[in-house]
Amino acid sequence: MKFNCSKNDLIQALQIAGRAVATKPQTPILSGIYMKASEGTLELQATDYEIGVVCKIEADVEEEGILVAPGRYFSEVSRNLPGNTVTLTNDNNDNTIHISSGSAHFTLLKMNSEEFPCIRPLNNASHFTIRDTVLKKLIRKTSFACANDETRLIFTGCLLELEEEAVRMAATNTHRLSLDQEVLEGYEGDKKQVIIPARILGELEHGLNSDIPCDVTVNISYNEISFSFDNLYLTSRLIEGQFPDYHRVIPSDFKTRVTIDTAAFMAAVNRVSLIARSSEYNIVKLDFSMGQVHISSNSPEIGHAEETVPVVIDGPDVQIAFNGTYITDVLKHVDTKEFYLSLNESLNPAAVRETEDEAFIYIVTPVRVSR
Amino acid sequence: MKFNCSKNDLIQALQIAGRAVATKPQTPILSGIYMKASEGTLELQATDYEIGVVCKIEADVEEEGILVAPGRYFSEVSRNLPGNTVTLTNDNNDNTIHISSGSAHFTLLKMNSEEFPCIRPLNNASHFTIRDTVLKKLIRKTSFACANDETRLIFTGCLLELEEEAVRMAATNTHRLSLDQEVLEGYEGDKKQVIIPARILGELEHGLNSDIPCDVTVNISYNEISFSFDNLYLTSRLIEGQFPDYHRVIPSDFKTRVTIDTAAFMAAVNRVSLIARSSEYNIVKLDFSMGQVHISSNSPEIGHAEETVPVVIDGPDVQIAFNGTYITDVLKHVDTKEFYLSLNESLNPAAVRETEDEAFIYIVTPVRVSR
Known part of the structure; x- marks a missing residue:
């Protein structure tokens, strides 16, 4: 086997394939990266039996072949090579892989390619x-x-x-x-x-x-x-x-719909969570009334936090409490400037929706708190 | 106690003082940050008995006072405040600290300031x-x-x-x-x-x-x-x-002086070390002859690495081996484009010097290797 390829292409392919290499492989061969050079293409494979990745890059293949390189060292060596082009050669009769680039020459011991569980296209799919x-x-x-x-x-x-x-x-x-x-x-x-x-x-x-x-x-x-x-x-x-x-989880109707500025509310909940998140449930209380939401949290050991954010409340006032993480988690993925929080009573699930995408919905169960 | 100060000044001061707050304090009070507000200045102190930091920032002090805030929470809260100005108040008769900025209000439990080991200027120094x-x-x-x-x-x-x-x-x-x-x-x-x-x-x-x-x-x-x-x-x-x-560690004389490009040599030693550093001593061999240094390392389990860098050798050829880390460590701190490596025999200490600063010298002991 012998090929030349771009160092950057190889590094990129190894980064992608490397994500399927198990850190604690079930069997040693799974720590390897399988390579197949043929017809102007280098194919790399890696798998940990749960997931598998196959990645192809262009290569100037002088001699076709298959080998399995030790994943971690091959990746580290490739990342650090001095030149722009990498030459990899392997004599089928010995157990070494030769990697050259610029003034640097590396020899790595190859793994047994017959042990590698090659990734094949799905059948009957x-x-x-x-x-x-x-x-x-x-x-x-x-x-x-x-x-x-x-x-x-x-x-x-x-x-x-x-x-x-x-x-x-x-x-x-x-x-x-x-x-x-x-x-x-x-x-x-x-x-x-x-x-x-x-x-x-x-x-x-x-x-x-x-x-x-x-x-x-x-x-x-x-x-x-x-x-x-x-x-x-x-x-x-x-x-x-x-x-x-x-x-069955999605309520058919909500009594109150609140329109809230996404960034302002997320920042406020994050801040108030500084006090709450030391406890297991990260409980953040929300009190919707008078055109604003009063956000608060309390910890007997640390202190208290509160903040208000102006909102538009359409329906009856509501007091409700959530695990703050479940609120900030979804707001990171809301892409509209404002979002709708739809509510019923204090102990009923609430919904987060975007103002401009009806297909997306997030349902969150409140937590019961003493007031 | 009551003062207003710039949020950024406070965050910066807390970052500096925070480095003296022990992660595992010997006594709880050492997890605190001592604050003293007086005459237009806020002084922050932190110590873990080993080191101590005192940091002063400008503050608009409305009421002088002293308190100790829980270091971690006070720092986290300050970093996350929404406004540009922070107002901190403390009623001497209760045990809470009130922190306000923009729409956010925090209350933290204060610590007993009498327990804090205040940092005083050195006497008889x-x-x-x-x-x-x-x-x-x-x-x-x-x-x-x-x-x-x-x-x-x-x-x-x-x-x-x-x-x-x-x-x-x-x-x-x-x-x-x-x-x-x-x-x-x-x-x-x-x-x-x-x-x-x-x-x-x-x-x-x-x-x-x-x-x-x-x-x-x-x-x-x-x-x-x-x-x-x-x-x-x-x-x-x-x-x-x-x-x-x-x-007594610095040799009085060297037989060979090699002039080497700092960046090229460091990069090459780093690369060759990829193979060597899996072993305890990270042994990198250097062979100086014919106007170049041949850098190599070997691991029976992984493979072999080698590279050459052109150098100017003034004196007899030398073969020597070092812990690669001891070479790259010093080269990170060499500020000249080229450096001198001065050598005697394979088992004698070598010296690294900058080409333009005679005051600096680094002595490194070689390792004995079989050849």
Whole structure:
């Protein structure tokens, strides 16, 4: 095997592939990066059995071949090479990889490529295509609401729901739910529901950063999902189980609708949380009356914080309390200057909506406090 | 107590004072920040018994007073206040501090100010003044060479040596020594040697960042040292004991002097170290001959690295090996485009000097390797 490629292309590909290399691999081979050089292309693969990444870059291939390099060292060495071009050679009869660039020469011991669990395209999969911007928005608006708690696996993923001409994504940790929906042109397949681990969605959001719009091809088999776009192919296991019926969580009606300046309210809740967040529940009290919201928190050990923000209240006054994190979390993902907070009584779920996007809704359960 | 002050001034003062607040305080009061408002000035103090910081800012003092605020929360709250001005009030009869800025109001529980170990000016101290730039250079050129290992306390500090018209600073971890010297105009006192903890020198280097040149007044008592400049006063315990005689470490003569490009050599040693630094000693071999240095490292588990850099060799060829970290550490602090590496045999100490500053010298002990 012998090829020359751009150092920057290689570094970028290793950064992307490196995210699938396990820090504590189940077996040593998973700490490696698989490389295949053929026909003007270098393909890199990495996997930790949960997710897999395949990334292709242009290369001047002088001799085709396959090898697995130790991931961490190969990445570190590549990042630090002095030249703009990298030459990698490997004699099939010995166990070393030679990397040269400028005045620097490195030799790394190669791993056994026969042990590497190569990533193959999904078989028997249904597929659809979606604009990168649409997919990225759905992920951004929902995946933050997942649970981090691995003991309830189903809540560590986002529900992806396909229906005629519509695609929906939902995430919940049982205390809050985030739901977004977009038109999916040309999809006429069956109604379909799968639960995608938040981790691969994070990698996908990270990878979908091209300035040039593109389509993402999504393949879904019974237990796996893959995303391909540009020179990237990402794959992940699906989470098994039944996602809760989110329709039942969304109240059909609200008595009060408050229009609030997003940035001013988020800053105030963040400040008031400085006192509240030392306790487990980060309880922030909101008192809506007289054209303003009085935001406060209290800790017997630390002190007290309060602040008011002018709002427009449409309906009866309400006093309610939330985990402040559940409020600031969603406001980071609200893209409109103002948002609607829809409320019923103190102990009923509330809804956050954007003023200009009816498809997005965030439901949050209040906390009970003594007054 | 009541005062108004600029939020930015307060945040900056809290950042500086906060560095003396212990993360794990010996007694609870050391987690506090002492404040004294009087005559147009707010004075902040923090100490962890090892070091102490006093910082003064302008304030519009409406009512004089003293209090101790919980350091962490007071700093966090101040950083997040919405307005440009902060108003702090405290009723001497209750135990709360009221902080207001813009629409935000915070109440923090105050601490018992009588428990706070106030920082007082050093008594019976000798003193001298030194330009901030000179002091900062001495610290920068030496303190990196200290030991981190607290078991040998004497090596965790820098020697400060005063002699007629001269000031010297030296640091060693027994494997390497860094020494720098400057003219100290107007000093006619006795010869003096003290060992200053590297920690306070780090804080001092950090604090000496004004664009306007100033003089630093240094006071030295039998077991303490203080530095005052601008509105800052830093104090620290001295390290007791006898610093080794550094003159004996510096070879009187070298057979070979190599002139090397600083940036190119540092980059190459850093790269070659990628392979070496997985082992305990980070051994980098240097082979000086034929107008170049061949830099290499080897690890049976990982692989091999090598690189050459052109140099000017004045004297016999030498092969030598160092802990790569001890080389890159000093090169970060070399300010000339080229530097001199002076060598004798493979197992004799080597010296790093700048091409344009004879006062600075760095001595490093080689490591023995099989070839």
